[in-house]
Amino acid sequence: MNNVSNLSIYAIQLFDASGKPLLEEGAEPVVPDEERIRRVLAGGVARHIENEGRYPMVGLPFPVNGESYALFVMLKSNELWMQSSREVNTELLTVFLIGSFLVLAAARFIVKPLLQLRDAAGRMAQGHFDVQLRTSRKDEIGQLNASFNEMARELAKLDRMRREFVANVSHEIQSPLTSISGFAKAMKQKRMSEESRMHYLTIIEEESDRLSRISHNLLRLSSLQHDRHSVQSAAFRLDEQLRNVVIALEPQWSSKEIDVELDLEPVTIHADEDQLSQVWTNLLGNGIKFTPVRGRVGIRAYIDDRSAIVRIADNGIGIPEDQRTDIFKPFHKADKARDRAVSGSGLGLSIVKQIVDMHKGEIRADEEPGGGSVFTVQLPLGREL
Ligand SMILES: Nc1ncnc2c1ncn2[C@@H]1O[C@H](COP(=O)(O)OP(=O)(O)O)[C@@H](O)[C@H]1O
Ligand SMILES: [Mg+2]
Structure with missing residues (x-):
């Protein structure tokens, strides 16, 4: 009993029939009073939870060989609990502080950039497109x-x-x-x-x-x-179309006494006939416009690697190398001063480029050997051809 009493967080006290304590007197903080010992010896149960509830105690009758004893068990670990609850409190405080720190960090690293993003989007909505967010983060x-x-x-x-x-x-x-x-x-x-x-x-x-x-x-x-404008594909003879465009532009080239040379192989293409007619009209129109009187314009058409190739060359004034991509942008004129004399708004080649792109083809401007320019259009022959 002594051992058990020492071991546990409970204190055990045993009293004989005369009310004398049998176990060694330890440092028990509370001893049951005689009245309670008597009641337990008489076979009753005593409960005692005074002392501000710090040392709850219970007394039970404990008969051994016909002799009655009173056994009192006292919970003496309340101090331990209080100590551990103090520790728990400290831990809770630590957790709370760490939590607050994490919330602050989250605010700094997540919320702040999101607020900046929101403000920047707001500025953009008002038409200020010069906003740039500064960041070195990789996440x-x-x-x-x-x-x-x-x-x-x-x-x-x-x-x-x-x-x-x-x-x-x-x-x-x-x-x-x-x-x-x-x-x-x-x-x-x-x-x-x-x-x-x-x-x-x-x-x-x-x-x-x-x-x-x-x-x-x-x-x-x-x-x-506009996206809705689609290509109305149909099969037709490209070489015949080119001949028709040359005939339609006859007044322009014959008034400048320009020599038009044709080298057209039979090419059947699957494409939008009206749109392509516009392409050749604009390109040939430019060739005539930018070529001096008695100049020469040549048109070639042939098939190369399942593509139709059309080359429209002239021996006119040519296009400076640094302008050869810009001329396809709306309103771009290679030489603004010069073009005032020749009418034109700089939209023709943008229309040409747009149509060629819609046919998944390509167009480029180069220098024609001996002076002048050459426009090369490459167009896929189209399905089932
Ligand atoms: N065959 C050409 N020879 C020389 N310059 C050309 C030729 N075709 C186009 N250009 C240059 O490209 C510019 C854009 O052509 P385009 O879009 O057809 O506009 P526009 O004919 O109305 O001036 C022309 O103003 C001209 O400077
Ligand atoms: Mg033009």
Whole structure:
């Protein structure tokens, strides 16, 4: 009993029939009073949870060989519990502090960048495309920022292109309008020779035609760029189409006494006939326009590696090397000063490029040996051909 009493977190006290303690007197903080010992010896049970509940005790009758004894068991580990609860409290506090720190870290590393992203998106929604998020992070947030920056750059580029386009359109429309209104005002003068009147009227007529061409080309380009505008494919003879375009442009090349050379192999292609006719008209029109009087324009068509190749060459003024890709952009003219003399809005090659792209073909401009330019169009022959 002594051993058990010492071992456990319980203190055990045993009293004989006379109420004398049998076990060694330990350092038990609480000893049951005589009244309770008597009650237990008489066969009752005593419970005792005083002392602010720190040492709960229970007394039980403990008969051995007909003799009655009183056994009292006291829980003396409350101090232990209190100590451990203090430890638990310290641990809880530590966990709380670490938790708070983690929340702060999360706020700094996750919430803050997201708020920056939200603000940047808000600024972009108001039309400021110059926003760039600064980040050196490589994780998901870093990748998100990098994608956002990329998107902002692309949008800024598109916005710049849109502004340029609008500026170009207004400029192109403004110059014919200025001439028309200027010559119309001049014609209000009463005294004017019939010859000058005819001259002014011709200019007004030409400038109106130019306006109408610009608007027609703009509409055409916009409708081609529109997704819904699709390629109406049909099989037709490309060489015959090229011959027809040459015939249609006869007034232009014969008035400049230009020599048109044809080298056309029979080529059947599956493509949009109307659109391709526009391509050859624009390319041949340019060849004639940028070639001096009594110049030469050559058209070749042949099949190479399941593709139709059309080459339109001239011995005109040529295109500077650094302009050979830009000329396919809307309103781009290789030499602005020079082109004022030759009418044109710089939309023709953009339309050509758009149509060639829609046919999954390719177009490029090169220098023709001996001077001049050559445009090479490569088009897939199309299905089942
Ligand atoms: N065959 C050519 N020879 C020289 N320059 C050309 C030729 N074709 C096109 N260009 C250049 O490319 C520019 C764009 O051509 P295009 O889009 O057809 O516009 P436009 O004919 O209305 O000027 C022309 O202004 C011209 O500077
Ligand atoms: Mg043109």
